[in-house]
Amino acid sequence: MPDVQGWRAKFGVLGPSTNTIVQPDFDAMRPMGVTNHYSRIFTPNANAVSNESSRAGTEVIAGNVLDAVRSVMTCKPDYLVMGMSAVTFFDGAKGADAFVKKVEDEAGVKISVGSHACAAALNAYGGVKRIAFLSPYWPVINAEVKRYFGDMGFETVRETCLQCKSWTAIAEVTEDTLRGVLRELDGDDVDAIVQVGTNLSMVRLAAAAEMWLGKPVVAINTATYWHALRANGIKDQMQGFGRLLSDF
Known part of the structure; x- marks a missing residue:
């Protein structure tokens, strides 16, 4: 049952x-x-x-x-x-x-x-080759993210790591901060933007950003x-x- x-x-x-x-x-x-x-x-x-x-x-x-x-x-x-x-x-x-x-x-x-979910999402949109991504991490972990996306056939054009000072501090990053990061990452040379780091609150902001950037914005959650x-x-x-x- x-x-x-x-x-x-x-x-x-x-x-x-x-x-x-x-x-x-x-x-x-x-x-x-x-x-x-x-x-x-x-x-x-x-x-x-x-x-x-x-x-x-x-x-x-x-x-x-x-x-x-x-x-x-x-x-x-x-x-x-x-x-x-x-x-x-x-x-x-x-x-x-x-x-x-x-x-x-x-x-x-x-x-x-x-x-794997982010890679599947980018493939679902279709036509995505060059990406930018943001994370709450430090450079050593961003390097692992970039390596993974490279293995999956995506070129990372730009990346940002927010270098949050603790695990709980990740959830304190504001939408104003994230909105500014999205604008810095965007460009004609980027097909899509990806956000990684599950304690970073971006599901609704990413949805809104797709409309004003005119391209896929994938929130990892x-x-x-x-x-x-x-x-x-x-x-x-x-x-x-x-x-x-x-x-x-």
């Missing part, structure tokens, strides 16, 4: 314990009959004040992922959705595939991750949840979250 609330799909959502953006973002995009069940990956709110500390803090999150997987699997979800992006870009496309395999082997169900819905045969189209959810 199907779950009376999640009769179409039960999603187990994995995200750092410091992340306050993914849960409300995913719930805002949730169609009737789909339920989200958040499992927090234990993450100390480490200060990220250098390339080294930023990378080290991210590795701590990666090391605790499987504990969160085991926890959420007790509610018998049909599918997993990764609400943390940095580790899914590490070591390029091969590293992303290895991460997916590790989680799926443990869980016994499939997962959508931010890196939108891409990841869209990917999970479509992977489960859920084709509902929604307004307010950009063309990805309304058109594809």
